[in-house]
Amino acid sequence: MTTDVNAAFTQEKEDQIEAVREEARAFQERIDRGEIAPIGDDRYRVLTGWDAGETFSVQRNTEGRIEQILAQHGLDTTTGGAALYTTTPAWHGLGAVIPGGITDIDEVLKLARIDWEVSKRPVLYEWDGGIRDAVDRYVTVRTDGGAALGTVGDRYEVFQNRRVFEFLQDLAQRYDVVWESAGALREGRKVFVTMRIPHSLVIDRGGLDDEIVLYLAAINSHDGTSSAESVVTPWRIACGNTERFATRDAVHRWGIRHTKGGLTALEEARRTLGLTLDYAKAFEAEENTLVRTDLLIDDFHKLIDGLWTVDEDAKDRARSFAQQRHDELEGMFHDEARRLGRTAYAAERTITDYLDHRMGVVPRNLGEDLARAQRSLEGTNDDLKSKAHRKLLFLAR
Known part of the structure; x- marks a missing residue:
């Protein structure tokens, strides 16, 4: 040919x-x-x-x-390459990929290009031909190149990357798990590490066989905009978007403020996170309970009404919006029920999907501050998810 x-x-x-x-x-x-x-x-x-x-x-x-x-991957590239280590190639094709992963935190920090430290320097400004010191104002600065990361106050305590992440090292050694990913975002303003929880959750084994793979992620910030935190999440962080998704969809979280007393909470964090496996097993058992619980449509309606109450004196517009939400949720529940059966588990999946991905967006202003993005970052739907889970468990039991 x-x-x-x-x-x-x-x-x-x-x-x-x-x-x-x-x-x-x-x-x-x-x-x-x-x-x-x-x-x-x-x-x-x-x-x-x-x-x-x-x-x-x-x-x-x-x-x-x-x-x-x-x-937009959002990864730090100030050192000449993408600040990312991962066991699995990411969608953007960047970073150091180590199939099979490694267990040593120092090697992870080096491969992820986050083995640098941060110092706190006084804010200086020019005035009338001289240099003055801004009282109680400091700049957080990377010591590997002098890049300014944020402006903070006198009480702000810098948490070095290794110090925040090393408390997970004993979990890696105890349970023989590897670091799944690590890296830096936004020029190093945020850094992260994730490890996979050894045992996946399987909902309705032999039936639905819904497998939930969970990761334990630790996220540290250096710009003064957020606390350090650890989350149990279904997301492996490999870019700025998955970092947001990891915090958005966290099923468990723990955080400390950047103060002198904050690091003392690391010991409590180690104990709490050491219970992650027990938590995962308990969560799996609860979800299987929901799978085995048939749910009448009237019970689903009561669940919706209990999560989103409407005052008796509510205006017509509020009542109309509540009815639209009610109808949308009912339609979603029927769709879930085709695959999962008309069960409490299908109801929980419906509520979670609605809160994470379907709830209406109302911009707070005409700029970038969109309500959904803010809700995702702040996790303001967590209480509703927990409330729905508790109500459904009560019905099941």
Whole structure:
């Protein structure tokens, strides 16, 4: 068979161009449906679905048409390479990939390019030809290159990366687990490590066989905007988006404030996180209880009414919105019931999916501060998820 390389090349390029055009059309359709919102400078944020909170930038041609859609990984690249170690190649193809993983924290920190420290330096400013010291204001600075990470107050205590993460090392040794990923985001303002919990949760073994793989993630910040925390989550962190998803979908979390007394909580954290396996087993047992519990549609309606109460004197608009939410949740429950049966487990999955991915978005202002993104970062739906879980367990028992 004769191959015309020129024709093959032309066809390949035409296919690539059409693929880009199709991607651009699908992207624009999501914008039109309100699933993606512009946040300025050809950057966009996803508002719905599993990737809610993810950000993209687009490259356009001279005619203004989209040529390329680029997801923003957010990884630190100030050292000349992406600050990431992982056992599994990530979607962006960056970082040091070590199949099988490693167990030594020092090696992880080095491979992830987060084996640097942070110091706190006084804020100085120029005035009338001289330099003055801003009282009780400091800049957190990376000691490997002098990059400023944030501005903090006098009481702020720097937590070095190794100090925050090393308390997980004994869990790695005790349970023979490896570090799944580690890295830095936003020029080092946030750093993270994750390890996989050894035993997956299996819901309705032999029946539904829904497997839930959980990870233990520790996240440290250096810019003064958040506490250090550890979360039990289904997400392996490998970029800025999955870091947000990990905190959004956490089933258990623990955090400490950046104060002098904060690090004393590490011992309590070690004890608490040491119970993670027991927690996972208990959670699995509870979910299996929900699988075995049939749920009447009236009970599902009562669950909705108990989670979102409507005052008797509520205005018509509020009542209309509550009815729309009620109808949407009922439709979602029927969809889940086709696969999972009309059970308490299907009801819980419905509530969780609605809170994480379907709840309506109401912008707080005309800028970037979209309500869904803020809700995801703050975890303000956690109480409703816990309340739903407790109510369904009560029905089951």
